[in-house]
Amino acid sequence: NAGVTQTPKFQVLKTGQSMTLQCAQDMNHEYMSWYRQDPGMGLRLIHYSVGAGITDQGEVPNGYNVSRSTTEDFPLRLLSAAPSQTSVYFCASSKIWTTGQETQYFGPGTRLLVL
Amino acid sequence: AQKITQTQPGMFVQEKEAVTLDCTYDTSDPSYGLFWYKQPSSGEMIFLIYQGSYDQQNATEGRYSLNFQKARKSANLVISASQLGDSAMYFCAMREGANTGGFKTIFGAGTRLFVKA
Numbered sequence: 028n029a030g031v032t033q034t035p036k037f038q039v040l041k042t043g044q045s046m047t048l049q050c051a052q053d054m055n056h057e058y059m060s061w062y063r064q065d066p067g068m069g070l071r072l073i074h075y076s077v078g079a080g081i082t083d084q085g086e087v088p089n090g091y092n093v094s095r096s097t098t099e100d101f102p103l104r105l106l107s108a109a110p111s112q113t114s115v116y117f118c119a120s121s122k123i124w125t126t127g128q129e130t131q132y133f134g135p136g137t138r139l140l141v142l
Numbered sequence: 143a144q145k146i147t148q149t150q151p152g153m154f155v156q157e158k159e160a161v162t163l164d165c166t167y168d169t170s171d172p173s174y175g176l177f178w179y180k181q182p183s184s185g186e187m188i189f190l191i192y193q194g195s196y197d198q199q200n201a202t203e204g205r206y207s208l209n210f211q212k213a214r215k216s217a218n219l220v221i222s223a224s225q226l227g228d229s230a231m232y233f234c235a236m237r238e239g240a241n242t243g244g245f246k247t248i249f250g251a252g253t254r255l256f257v258k259a
Contacts, residue, residue, distance in 0.1 A: 133187040
């Protein structure tokens with residue numbers, strides 16, 4: 028049981044390049060989400076998914092695309108990288124218990140630098 | 143609109159003592175969830191505890207408890223018997239519509255906790 032995995036751990040891009048941040052979970056969780064964390068700040072929600080085939084925008088979706096073709100995978104695509112997208116990106120999955128309680132699991136993060 | 147406020151940028155606590163980290167929120171949605179996270183200097187994000195707006199009892203997880211005061215819109219984290227390893231950044235977060243499939247979550251600015259030996 029690997030939990031939530033993210034690749035790569037670190038990436039340097041040039042302005043205008045595109046790339047995909049990978050996220051996978053092996054816990055069969057329906058809910059997955061992508062966050063970014065800028066220095067000295069809390070996380071901001073980029074996109075989220077409540078199940079395979081269902082995605083929606085969060086607080087800061089511009090410049091990012093997501094898809095959810097399987098329960099396990101939730102990749103985040105940067106369409107045309109900009110320096111403002113330099114950040115640490117976290118992927119998370121959530122288990123919602125029958126009691127309504129929720130437990131979240133985070134990946135280790137991807138540090139992205141856009142030059 | 144959603145709003146989360148953590149008014150303590152930094153806190154000091156003596157090892158083995160209890161500490162309370164403050165969090166207030168604002169929402170007009172009757173259905174919401176409140177979260178606390180720990181982020182050590184290593185950078186990982188660790189989920190600590192969850193409280194639903196309809197939960198009658200305060201959530202507890204080991205040494206962590208959430209002091210939920212609905213009328214005051216506060217969700218303070220209490221850490222009992224502080225340990226040196228508790229030194230970290232702590233974030234409070236809220237999600238509206240938690241019981242109806244809503245998923246948009248906002249975070250507070252965080253409180254940095256320092257545990258002294």
